[in-house]
Amino acid sequence: MLEKLSKNLVLLKQEFTQIYDGHSHIQEILPISSSDSFPIIDKHLELLHDFAKKNPIYHNFYEQKIQDILCRVCEGDINEHWLNSIKHGSSCQPFYPTWILSAYIAVFIAKNFGCKELVDIGSGDGRIAYCAKILDLKATSIEIDAGLVELQNVISHATNVDFNPTCVDAIEFDYNSLKLKSPVFFIGGLPQMGGDILATNVIEKISTSNIKKNACIVFAGTHSKRQLSGDQSDGGWSTLIEKHGLKVIESVSLPTIWTFDQPIDTPYIFTNFA
DSSP states (O other), rough: HHHHHHHHHHHHHHHHHOOOOOOOSSSEEEEOOOHHHOOOHHHHHHHHHHHHHTOOEHHHHHEEEEEEEEEEEEEEEOOHHHHHHSSSSSSSOOOOOOOHHHHHHHHHHHHTTTTEEEEEOOOOOOOHHHHHHHHTTTEEEEEEEEEHHHHHHHHHHTOOOOOOOEEEEETTOOOGGOOOEEEEEEEEOOOGGHHHHHHHHHHHHHHTGGGGGOOOOEEOOOOOHHHTTTTOSSGTHHHOOOHEEEEEEEEEEEEEEEGGGGOEEEEEEEEOOO
């Protein structure tokens, strides 16, 4: 089902980019209802729509049929949060979220690998941790920017979904305090934009604890040769993956805000300790 969801979402996004005639800073789509192409549990789909409707970054919604799928188009603006997110010394990348449905699919994949807890590092507006919560994983959302954490709190209260927004520097955080048994860590930031520094610090913390034994780590990469420089495999993460003894167990490409105008989407690289 997840492979089908991923492929169909990419196809839907490709069609949407061809017909979209709006001028919003960001835009994404959510199917209105479950279907053969998008066999999503009704309650989960309702909660994904609720996240968008209760999220202040979105200011306009309308319905549009795309490839015979009735969708809700969500338009928004992240300029304010984008500027605030780059003012921190250890912040590795400006706030550019994945699509809500992409977050749901990525978390569902991690759950299928047996993960029971999710820690989203550099979590932005908390959408990955939100999806973890609705998929019955114990969620922790870690974000250094206080404005983004306040945004997460607004969403959490409005949706009545507590995904544990936490304002802290991920490099300094004590992950042992979470008492994790089978966690997945989502690392925010591309490797060429400082994400490798963040990932290295987190992995080193995990490696010196019992967390390592059952931990999965998910990296968001890029296929852009302009951004990749020398490291062109595993979305730009292959050097770090090899250095830390990680094994790639899954790779899936999903739409994100930053690849909206690009023909190739964002690769999510799922790894564990070999």
